[in-house]
Amino acid sequence: MVSRDPHEHHRTATTLELLYDLTVVVAFSAAASQLAHLVAEGHVWQGIATFAFSMFAVIWAWISYSWFMSAYDTDDWFVRIATLVQMAGVGILTLGIPPLAHGLDDGWHLDNTVMVAGYVVMRLSMVALWLRVAVSDPSSRGVALGYVGTLLIAQVGWILLAVLPLAVLPTSAVVAVLYVIELSGPYLNERRKGGTSWHPHHISERYGLLVIIALGEVILGTVEAVQTLVEGTGWTVDAGVLLLAGLGLAFALWWTYFTVPFGDILHASRSGSFVWGYSQPLLFAAIAAAGAGLHVAALWFAGHSPLSELMVVATIGIPVLAFGAIFIVSTVVLMPAGHLLHAGLAAITVVVLGAAFALAAAGVALPVCLVVLVLGPVIWVVAYEILGHTHVAEAMSELEHAPKDAG
Numbered sequence: 001m002v003s004r005d006p007h008e009h010h011r012t013a014t015t016l017e018l019l020y021d022l023t024v025v026v027a028f029s030a031a032a033s034q035l036a037h038l039v040a041e042g043h044v045w046q047g048i049a050t051f052a053f054s055m056f057a058v059i060w061a062w063i064s065y066s067w068f069m070s071a072y073d074t075d076d077w078f079v080r081i082a083t084l085v086q087m088a089g090v091g092i093l094t095l096g097i098p099p100l101a102h103g104l105d106d107g108w109h110l111d112n113t114v115m116v117a118g119y120v121v122m123r124l125s126m127v128a129l130w131l132r133v134a135v136s137d138p139s140s141r142g143v144a145l146g147y148v149g150t151l152l153i154a155q156v157g158w159i160l161l162a163v164l165p166l167a168v169l170p171t172s173a174v175v176a177v178l179y180v181i182e183l184s185g186p187y188l189n190e191r192r193k194g195g196t197s198w199h200p201h202h203i204s205e206r207y208g209l210l211v212i213i214a215l216g217e218v219i220l221g222t223v224e225a226v227q228t229l230v231e232g233t234g235w236t237v238d239a240g241v242l243l244l245a246g247l248g249l250a251f252a253l254w255w256t257y258f259t260v261p262f263g264d265i266l267h268a269s270r271s272g273s274f275v276w277g278y279s280q281p282l283l284f285a286a287i288a289a290a291g292a293g294l295h296v297a298a299l300w301f302a303g304h305s306p307l308s309e310l311m312v313v314a315t316i317g318i319p320v321l322a323f324g325a326i327f328i329v330s331t332v333v334l335m336p337a338g339h340l341l342h343a344g345l346a347a348i349t350v351v352v353l354g355a356a357f358a359l360a361a362a363g364v365a366l367p368v369c370l371v372v373l374v375l376g377p378v379i380w381v382v383a384y385e386i387l388g389h390t391h392v393a394e395a396m397s398e399l400e401h402a403p404k405d406a407g
Contacts, residue, residue, distance in 0.1 A: 017206065025216065028216075028217055059285065071196035120159060150185035203273070222247055226246070297366065309369065324377075
């Protein structure tokens with residue numbers, strides 16, 4: 001197991017990686033479902049806490065695996081078994097999401113034993129992979145052992161968190177420290193110890209695939225909301241408008257994300273991977289949260305939620321706004337050109353979402369409010385098709401003529 005060529009031609013995701021992704025689909029669905037039900041019942045903070053804790057665990061473990069496979073994948077029996085172990089860990093973690101949600105909803109009791117068990121299984125599989133690198137590739141031994149160290153320290157902390165009966169505030173403090181340890185691993189080892197030979201186009205493809213997985217929650221939430229409305233009133237104009245709005249939202253977010261050639265940008269500037277890589281988990285979570293918001297709309301149509309129309313619109317609009325903010329920041333940092341374009345898009349998005357919120361507060365039908373909300377991402381698509389490609393070309397020209405960095 002030695003470093004792969006970071007400039008290898010036609011490098012794409014393997015079928016093994018795609019198989020692993022299927023477990024992430026299930027985990028995203030479980031996390032979004034718990035968020036939707038808790039928020040629909042008015043338990044907003046419990047829902048957010050459950051969702052944030054679950055999504056960080058799943059996404060961060062997936063990211064660690066994906067970057068490792070980009071640099072060292074040999075696709076032999078050892079890698080396949082290690083991947084199977086990680087898939088089992090995702091399954092265990094997913095089974096722990098409902099107990100976590102129920103515990104937080106019942107007096108903020110942290111019932112995270114099953115989730116932590118699943119997460120630790122996933123991370124110990126990564127420890128085994130990094131140890132093999134340390135043995136097989138002397139040039140990467142320092143990086144590999146550095147990752148092993150941060151992984152083991154963090155797992156000891158998670159296990160202690162699961163078994164010690166801590167109150168809410170001490171638990172929050174411990175979680176924050178453990179997040180710092182987890183997130184510091186890539187920075188310390190990639191920047192200070194020479195880094196790994198990850199492939200920019202492979203990583204870009206992997207992240208794009210997780211965006212599509214997250215968008216599946218938006219489509220699922222749309223279908224559930226339309227089905228609930230149709231069961232109550234039959235096929236009406238509102239049902240058709242709701243279907244159009246939900247699918248339009250998923251399509252516009254997809255179009256926006258894949259307009260930017262992240263693989264080419266990372267190839268030209270590997271150092272930009274840190275801002276981009278650390279921001280994307282928030283973007284994945286924002287997309288899945290928008291899908292959860294559509295689940296809330298389904299529950300609201302069924303009469304199972306006491307929320308107002310404004311609150312229901314907010315459960316979708318706030319994640320869309322978060323997506324826009326994260327996308328803009330990460331894109332502008334990677335591509336200095338186009339600041340004015342993105343500033344204008346940000347302002348337009350705020351205005352459009354504000355209009356959707358105002359209409360909901362005024363009592364306008366929910367499907368109509370969602371159509372207005374979708375106009376924000378749609379405007380992004382139109383702007384990128386008219387102006388964005390020029391700015392992307394200018395930015396790529398600047399990056400290609402800038403001094404190359406080692407990343």
